[in-house]
Amino acid sequence: MMAGYVQNGVFSEALEIFHTMKSDTNLAPDETTLSIALSAIAQLGHSEEGVAIHSYITRNGIKLDGKLGVSLIDMYAKSGRIETALQVFDGIKEKNVDHWNAMIGGFAIHGFGKLAFESFLKMQKLRVKPDGITFVSVLNACAHSGMVKEGVICFEIMGRVHMIKPEIQHFGCLVDIFARAGRIKEAMTIIEEMPVEPNDVVFRTLLSACSNLENSVQRPTVNHAIGMDDYGSGTYVLLSNIYARFGMWNRVRRVRVMMKERKLRKVPGRSWIELDGTFHEFFVGDGSHPRVAEIYSVLDNWSLDSRVESFRLQSKLEPALFPVGS
Known part of the structure; x- marks a missing residue:
């Protein structure tokens, strides 16, 4: 039941079940239970409870070689305690790709692009085979740190060395890398040539970068976003704001009419x-x-x-x- 709550984003209820289990002297949480609880804690930011679980793990000599170690690294990273996450990571003797992914993802969250990229290189040195999640994390870290060259290198290594077929998430990260660097033409070329259909996130990434570039909104690639039926309100609102910034009021009205016809409402960020x-x-x-x-x-x-x-x-x-x- 705890796993079901976490999978559906009901994290507080998942922790309530965990606390109920702890109060029952006949029910000792196992590695799976502790891992699920840590996942809920990571989403809620209740790091004190995570520290308590870490103490329980240490006292009982529970190994961190599997999913439990991954969850603990992830919890500390998402709670902003990246140094503690690294200490846990370093203390795991038999690391697998999931441990590396959790640590690289933690570096990416906090903007440590250089550390994420160097961790990826160390994986290569230690012959730890990366997976698709590894490359999403590294590419995302490169995007947020302005590391264009490193991002392109990772993308090339993914296909040519590890024979991993890029998915929409990888292309989206690559678009983000170029877009954040102001290299809009290259970002649009990627979208035009990628072998999979671009989704809402990819176009929203590009549109965000185009918000200060008037010529960009004239390109068919960007305008293509307005004709898609299955995009969320965020993409339309962003496109409307871009048109408004450059006084393109006919296009602003067109976007708003389309939102009304498709019954899309702007959901404020909170x-x-x-x-x-x-x-x-x-x-x-x-x-x-x-x-x-x-x-x-x-x-x-x-x-x-x-x-x-x-x-x-x-x-x-x-x-x-x-x-x-x-």
Whole structure:
């Protein structure tokens, strides 16, 4: 039942079942149970509970060579504790590709593109065969770190060395790599020549990069997004905003009419945080919170601090992961 809740995104209920199991002295959680609980914790950000499970694992001498180790690395990474995730990773003697994927994915989440790419190279050195998930993580890390050359190298290695057929996710990452670097023409060429039908995410990636490039909205590849029936509201809203930015009001009206005909509504982005047992929910552009001025002031400071902390972590983690002579 816990697995079913997690698979359907009902994470709090999954943890409630886990806590019920722990209270029953006749039911000791096994590796599968602990792994599922860690997955729920990773999504909820309840890192304290994850630390408690880690302590339980250590006290009982449970091995981390399988899925449990993967879940623990993933939990720490998603909770922002990337150094602890690396410590867990380093402590696993018999690592498989899933452990490497979890660690590389953690680096990607936090913008450590160089570490993700170097981890991928170390996999090659240790003859750990990567899979499709490995390349999605590395390509995503390269995109967010502006590492175009490294991203292209990974994409080439995937097909030519490991004979892995690129899927839509890999092409989407490659489009993102070029688009974020402002190389829109190359990104559009990839979409035009890719052997699979581009989906909503691919076009939205390209449209986001085109938001400041007027000539881009004239290209058939980008305009193709407006004619697709199965795309979500986000793509249409983004395209409408681009047209509006350049005063192309006829196209703005056309997009909005199509959204109305297809009964698509803009869903505002939102986030939430739990503080002292109370949940605070925020929507994009929402200034209704009574302490909104303080919140934005703190966020501005965090933005600067996070850049400094990212550089510090990069400098600290690199020699830890790749010691001299390794």
